[in-house]
Amino acid sequence: MINVAVCGANGKMGQEVVKAVNSAEDMTLVAQIDIFNGQFATIKDAKNSVKIDVLIDFTQPASIYENALYCLNNDIKMVVGTTGLSDSQIEELKKLSEEKSVACLIAPNFSTGAVLMMKFAQMASKYFDNAEIIELHHNQKKDAPSGTAVKTAQMMAEANGDFTKGNCPEKETIEGSRGGVAYNNIHIHSVRMPGYIASQEVLFGASGQVMSIRHDSMNRECYMAGVLLATRYVSESNEFVYGLDNIMN
Ligand SMILES: NC(=O)c1ccc[n+]([C@@H]2O[C@H](COP(=O)([O-])OP(=O)(O)OC[C@H]3O[C@@H](n4cnc5c(N)ncnc54)[C@H](O)[C@@H]3O)[C@@H](O)[C@H]2O)c1
Numbered sequence: 001m002i003n004v005a006v007c008g009a010n011g012k013m014g015q016e017v018v019k020a021v022n023s024a025e026d027m028t029l030v031a032q033i034d035i036f037n038g039q040f041a042t043i044k045d046a047k048n049s050v051k052i053d054v055l056i057d058f059t060q061p062a063s064i065y066e067n068a069l070y071c072l073n074n075d076i077k078m079v080v081g082t083t084g085l086s087d088s089q090i091e092e093l094k095k096l097s098e099e100k101s102v103a104c105l106i107a108p109n110f111s112t113g114a115v116l117m118m119k120f121a122q123m124a125s126k127y128f129d130n131a132e133i134i135e136l137h138h139n140q141k142k143d144a145p146s147g148t149a150v151k152t153a154q155m156m157a158e159a160n161g162d163f164t165k166g167n168c169p170e171k172e173t174i175e176g177s178r179g180g181v182a183y184n185n186i187h188i189h190s191v192r193m194p195g196y197i198a199s200q201e202v203l204f205g206a207s208g209q210v211m212s213i214r215h216d217s218m219n220r221e222c223y224m225a226g227v228l229l230a231t232r233y234v235s236e237s238n239e240f241v242y243g244l245d246n247i248m249n
Contacts, residue, residue, distance in 0.1 A: 054078070
């Protein structure tokens with residue numbers, strides 16, 4: 001049995017994770033941690049009361065770095081779904097996880113379909129010189145762009161050096177209208193409105209053709225197979241992993 005703690009247990013994702021862990025035959029839910037009305041208010045409180053094998057964190061961008069530092073320094077293996085970590089924070093956590101030999105899997109997207117979308121986008125990047133990403137989320141999402149968009153852009157940038165080849169010089173008459181630009185000139189556009197859960201479209205253009213790769217999450221259950229897969233993986237590992245794709249064979 002894997003003793004699992006859920007941090008952010010009263011949040012939208014946390015509640016879904018609690019249900020998923022409760023229905024997994026090989027897992028026991030030992031702690032529901034949340035600063036708002038949790039069984040435990042902090043990870044430290046939970047650790048002092050129960051034995052935790054793996055902690056699953058779905059809290060908020062402002063908390064995740066501190067939560068991860070605490071877990072890795074206190075021998076608690078982690079599955080991190082919370083987004084908003086910067087590249088340098090991820091690098092620091094990788095170093096710490098390796099130094100302490102405490103497993104940590106961070107995935108900006110636990111949906112298996114979304115992981116495939118990212119892989120397909122990376123494959124297509126070799127064959128298209130122009131690409132942009134549009135990500136669409138509910139309007140309670142605190143960070144932009146989404147972690148999935150960032151990870152997609154990173155994977156695409158490994159396959160192509162510039163995604164705006166042939167574009168003429170541009171001037172924005174409304175600031176931000178061309179989106180955020182990173183990772184070899186990939187423009188990322190973030191849409192926030194009620195109705196969406198999490199969607200992303202990657203557009204590829206070349207002379208005479210346009211191709212789009214799209215994934216839509218219809219509800220939060222779509223993440224649970226990936227979260228449980230990661231929890232089982234981490235329970236038997238001492239390593240740092242970034243991205244669910246690395247454990248999907
Ligand atoms: N990786 C993925 O596949 C994926 C999918 C969906 C959402 N997310 C991310 O998961 C995070 C949570 O999303 P949500 O929609 O459930 O948010 P939410 O606001 O509904 O829930 C967050 C919960 O965490 C609690 N919390 C905040 N800081 C805490 C702390 N320090 N300790 C304990 N509890 C704390 C809050 O009280 C709240 O109940 C966000 O960063 C979101 O972007 C990731």
